[in-house]
Amino acid sequence: MITLKAGRDRSRGDALAHVAAAHRGRGQSPLRRITAYSLRHYWQASLAIGATIIASGLQLMIPRLLGHAVDQAQTTLTVAGEGAQQALIWTALTLLIVSVARGLFTLVQNFYSEAVGHHVGYELRLAFYDKVQRLSYSYHDRMHSGDLITLGLLDLDGLRMFFSTGFIRTILLTVLIGVGAYMLLSTDVLLGLLALSFVPFVAWRSSVAQLTLRKTWLVLQERLSVLTRVMEENLGGIRVVRAFSGQKHELEKFETASKSALELAHQRVLVRVKNTSMMTFSFFAAMGLVLWFGGVKVIAGEMSVGTLASFLTFMTILQMPVRQLGLMVNSFARASTCGTRFFAFLDAPIDIESKPEAAPLKVKEGTLRFEDVHFTYPGASHPTLNGISFEAHAGQTIGIVGAPGSGKSTLAHLIPRFYDVTAGRILIDGQDVRDVTLQSLRRSVAVVQQDTFLFTTTIENNIAYGDPWAKERKIERAAESAQLHNYIMGLPADYSTVVGERGVSLSGGQRQRLSIARSLVLKPAVMVFDDSTAAIDAGTEHRIRSAIRRYAKDRVTLVIAHRLSSLMHADFILFLEDGRIVEQGSHAELLERGGKYRALYDLQTRPADDLEAAE
Ligand SMILES: Nc1ncnc2c1ncn2[C@@H]1O[C@H](COP(=O)(O)OP(=O)(O)OP(=O)(O)O)[C@@H](O)[C@H]1O
Numbered sequence: 001m002i003t004l005k006a007g008r009d010r011s012r013g014d015a016l017a018h019v020a021a022a023h024r025g026r027g028q029s030p031l032r033r034i035t036a037y038s039l040r041h042y043w044q045a046s047l048a049i050g051a052t053i054i055a056s057g058l059q060l061m062i063p064r065l066l067g068h069a070v071d072q073a074q075t076t077l078t079v080a081g082e083g084a085q086q087a088l089i090w091t092a093l094t095l096l097i098v099s100v101a102r103g104l105f106t107l108v109q110n111f112y113s114e115a116v117g118h119h120v121g122y123e124l125r126l127a128f129y130d131k132v133q134r135l136s137y138s139y140h141d142r143m144h145s146g147d148l149i150t151l152g153l154l155d156l157d158g159l160r161m162f163f164s165t166g167f168i169r170t171i172l173l174t175v176l177i178g179v180g181a182y183m184l185l186s187t188d189v190l191l192g193l194l195a196l197s198f199v200p201f202v203a204w205r206s207s208v209a210q211l212t213l214r215k216t217w218l219v220l221q222e223r224l225s226v227l228t229r230v231m232e233e234n235l236g237g238i239r240v241v242r243a244f245s246g247q248k249h250e251l252e253k254f255e256t257a258s259k260s261a262l263e264l265a266h267q268r269v270l271v272r273v274k275n276t277s278m279m280t281f282s283f284f285a286a287m288g289l290v291l292w293f294g295g296v297k298v299i300a301g302e303m304s305v306g307t308l309a310s311f312l313t314f315m316t317i318l319q320m321p322v323r324q325l326g327l328m329v330n331s332f333a334r335a336s337t338c339g340t341r342f343f344a345f346l347d348a349p350i351d352i353e354s355k356p357e358a359a360p361l362k363v364k365e366g367t368l369r370f371e372d373v374h375f376t377y378p379g380a381s382h383p384t385l386n387g388i389s390f391e392a393h394a395g396q397t398i399g400i401v402g403a404p405g406s407g408k409s410t411l412a413h414l415i416p417r418f419y420d421v422t423a424g425r426i427l428i429d430g431q432d433v434r435d436v437t438l439q440s441l442r443r444s445v446a447v448v449q450q451d452t453f454l455f456t457t458t459i460e461n462n463i464a465y466g467d468p469w470a471k472e473r474k475i476e477r478a479a480e481s482a483q484l485h486n487y488i489m490g491l492p493a494d495y496s497t498v499v500g501e502r503g504v505s506l507s508g509g510q511r512q513r514l515s516i517a518r519s520l521v522l523k524p525a526v527m528v529f530d531d532s533t534a535a536i537d538a539g540t541e542h543r544i545r546s547a548i549r550r551y552a553k554d555r556v557t558l559v560i561a562h563r564l565s566s567l568m569h570a571d572f573i574l575f576l577e578d579g580r581i582v583e584q585g586s587h588a589e590l591l592e593r594g595g596k597y598r599a600l601y602d603l604q605t606r607p608a609d610d611l612e613a614a615e
Contacts, residue, residue: 026347030339031332034120038163041116045163048112052168055105056175058098059317060183065095067310074305113164121160127346128152136352137418138378146225151345154221158338166331173328176321184314187307191294195315198286199322202279206326209275214330216268223261230257283319287312352417353438360440363525364429366394368415368556373424375414383422384410385579394525397557399567401600402576408560409450411576412528416445428525446519447528452511456500459488462514466522474521481551482517483544484510509540516544520551527551528558538565545569564604573597
């Protein structure tokens with residue numbers, strides 16, 4: 001039963017708007033850019049900021065109210081009277097209301113600051129993923145996929161969290177510490193100074209601790225990623241490990257990586273415990289001083305017990321935010337480093353894109369033409385292709401043969417612009433592939449790769465990947481031509497059977513056939529089989545070839561193969577050596593010429609006994 005295919009439910013409208021927004025602010029500092037980006041969610045951000053200011057204001061009322069309550073309680077005890085009792089009840093009630101209101105505003109603050117962070121995370125993730133989809137092959141060649149994943153997960157998280165852990169916390173701490181300090185100092189300068197004496201020390205220790213923890217966290221991440229890599233490699237190569245009895249060696253490798261992560265984790269605990277103790281000590285020392293000098297003032301009748309109580313409560317309230325100063329500093333540092341990396345990635349130019357004035361490719365005759373094409377991989381010292389010229393018309397099959405590394409796949413990859421030619425031109429019906437839109441070009445050129453990749457989804461979705469709206473019959477026809485239909489019908493849920501990592505496993509040959517079917521669905525103008533029948537037996541390959549002849553009559557087909565039997569039926573064959581065409585012609589012509597092709601043919605057709613005798 002055919003169900004929804006991959007990509008049918010793509011809703012690109014909103015996503016594209018978010019992606020465009022993420023690209024604003026190029027050239028600005030990362031902190032400014034992420035702040036502006038977060039504030040775009042203005043009503044949520046305004047609610048978070050407003051609630052933070054109100055909640056911290058209410059929190060600052062609590063020590064004063066408590067001080068009043070203590071004084072009123074004392075009056076009630078000494079001068080028994082209804083008025084004092086009533087006042088105490090009113091203060092207690094106000095305290096209760098202020099506490100509840102503060103709790104509610106804190107809830108609003110937390111909710112909306114997190115909400116802004118999650119929206120920012122969602123949008124940056126889309127922008128990141130969009131960029132990953134559009135980057136050229138050469139960028140992926142240079143950038144390790146693990147680094148890209150780190151960028152999209154950890155660095156993005158550093159930016160996402162900035163609004164709540166950096167921006168909002170700055171407002172909270174400024175109000176609490178600034179207004180709190182003013183209130184303390186305006187009540188009693190000496191006691192105020194004593195009460196605030198722990199602030200600089202704790203702020204300093206907490207910032208140092210957080211920055212040290214951050215530095216070690218980055219190293220820990222690196223060590224953990226080594227651990228992940230060791231594990232990944234082990235799981236990927238589990239058959240080799242077993243076959244060569246490498247368990248002991250593997251365990252040792254894992255232990256070394258694991259131990260270095262453990263040592264660092266110990267160091268981190270030590271930094272945290274040491275600094276927490278120092279901060280707690282300095283806080284209680286300051287509290288002791290306030291009690292001592294405040295007590296003296298109370299005994300001397302210069303200060304009420306309530307005022308002293310309000311000082312102590314102020315200190316307790318200030319303690320937490322001051323300790324969090326380090327977290328705030330850390331959030332700024334993290335957002336700055338993560339932002340520098342993340343935005344550099346987002347702003348990186350895309351070297352292969354459609355030109356602004358590009359029109360869709362118009363295929364009429366279906367002629368493919370290489371005109372003196374040269375190509376050098378970015379950063380490579382030698383060219384991979386040198387002066388490749390040929391022309392092929394719809395209905396023709398071109399075979400490409402040559403030693404490993406002679407440039408066969410590279411030649412094929414230039415047609416859909418996985419890379420751009422360094423010199424020369426590639427034309428389809430007279431249109432330079434660089435002048436048409438990438439989307440139309442890639443829909444018109446299908447490359448069946450050597451490495452076949454299956455998505456973890458149904459067989460049907462895998463085949464219809466390039467054309468999510470393909471009809472059931474079209475998918476089945478493609479599978480029939482790729483000689484896979486009968487096999488699929490034998491599976492538990494035929495076309496709805498899930499394949500991929502957690503689905504049914506397919507053999508190398510079956511994967512290749514699925515990949516061929518995926519390309520056949522597209523009905524492209526140019527179809528390239530890049531050694532895509534290497535894992536298929538000669539009989540099945542012959543049947544596939546006969547079946548796709550029907551497809552081949554309207555398009556140019558390029559067949560790259562090491563096995564000459566796969567391409568000797570071609571209309572003409574190009575023999576590549578070091579990126580140059582050294583021989584070309586039909587199979588018969590090339591055999592007659594008696595050159596390199598002939599030698600290869602003889603090598604592949606001579607019985608093994610003859611070869612051994614020749615050696
Ligand atoms: N992404 C890349 N970056 C740099 N050099 C590359 C890249 N891909 C291939 N090359 C180099 O270009 C040359 C041609 O490679 P290519 O894959 O085109 O050869 P091929 O003839 O298809 O080989 P095979 O028959 O083994 O598939 C090789 O020397 C290879 O090392």
